[in-house]
Amino acid sequence: MDWKNLPRSGGGVQPSGGGLPGGGLAVGGGIGGLLLALLAMFFGVDPSVVLGGGESPPAQTQSPAGQAGETEEYEFLDRILGSTNEVWGGIFQQAGRTYTKPVLVPFRGAVRSACGQATSAVGPFYCPLDNKIYLDTSFFAQMDRQLGGGGDFAYSYVIAHEVGHHVQNELGIADQVTRAQQGARTQAEANAYGVRLELQADCFAGVWGHRVSSLANLTPEDVREAVNTAAAIGDDALQQQSRGYVVPDSFTHGSSQQRVNWFMTGFRTGDPNRCDTFSQPYNQL
Numbered sequence: 001m002d003w004k005n006l007p008r009s010g011g012g013v014q015p016s017g018g019g020l021p022g023g024g025l026a027v028g029g030g031i032g033g034l035l036l037a038l039l040a041m042f043f044g045v046d047p048s049v050v051l052g053g054g055e056s057p058p059a060q061t062q063s064p065a066g067q068a069g070e071t072e073e074y075e076f077l078d079r080i081l082g083s084t085n086e087v088w089g090g091i092f093q094q095a096g097r098t099y100t101k102p103v104l105v106p107f108r109g110a111v112r113s114a115c116g117q118a119t120s121a122v123g124p125f126y127c128p129l130d131n132k133i134y135l136d137t138s139f140f141a142q143m144d145r146q147l148g149g150g151g152d153f154a155y156s157y158v159i160a161h162e163v164g165h166h167v168q169n170e171l172g173i174a175d176q177v178t179r180a181q182q183g184a185r186t187q188a189e190a191n192a193y194g195v196r197l198e199l200q201a202d203c204f205a206g207v208w209g210h211r212v213s214s215l216a217n218l219t220p221e222d223v224r225e226a227v228n229t230a231a232a233i234g235d236d237a238l239q240q241q242s243r244g245y246v247v248p249d250s251f252t253h254g255s256s257q258q259r260v261n262w263f264m265t266g267f268r269t270g271d272p273n274r275c276d277t278f279s280q281p282y283n284q285l
């Protein structure tokens, strides 16, 4: 993957500049944690399963937007975000709509969002209240070790998935799903809406991949990286890893097979209209 060919975001990456005051760990605790659990849309990693929770590396101030002296990682995030802006900006424009660019906030340890406070333990997430994607960059190292092996296109898929949630927010899909979940009679029914939303975000990530594939010189190996990640973060894979058995009703992001299939649907077609995960029967997703 030649990610350096991708366009810059023009200031869309805004490092949080460190953790919470006093180094407080707030995930799951208090109103902030609750709000976060209710509102934010996560990448799909159960924090208790993968990250063990509670770990807080020292806050690190990252190099700001200045091109000289910026880190390689910052430039990577900036170009991936920039390319999602171009792709979705173009798709929205063709549909006669305006795309509001999201902000990407890399952080280490802990961060404060409009959806509440979070630590790295929650994994990457999108907060619809401030239109920001929060990404603890140590998650990439976690992917290398535990979640399918990582790789630059796999990292890009994570970012593009969160951007997919932003697109859903822009289109009003996220609100509709929240309302449907509130009207659900059972937890399993509410979870099913969440799975549809997550699989659509995977498909949207694939759409982005399709549309940058020639510019970024994507290879079959790159695609394998993303597929390995999608498979590693399927609910069944994570549950199998943590409990030793699988509980389909408790799925909130979709199975490994579903995540791979929907990512590839977007990737093969490049067409967001093929990402309708809401029309078909749940057992045929």
Ligand SMILES: [Zn+2]
Pocket: 041, 042, 043, 044, 161, 165, 198, 201
């Ligand atoms: Zn997600």
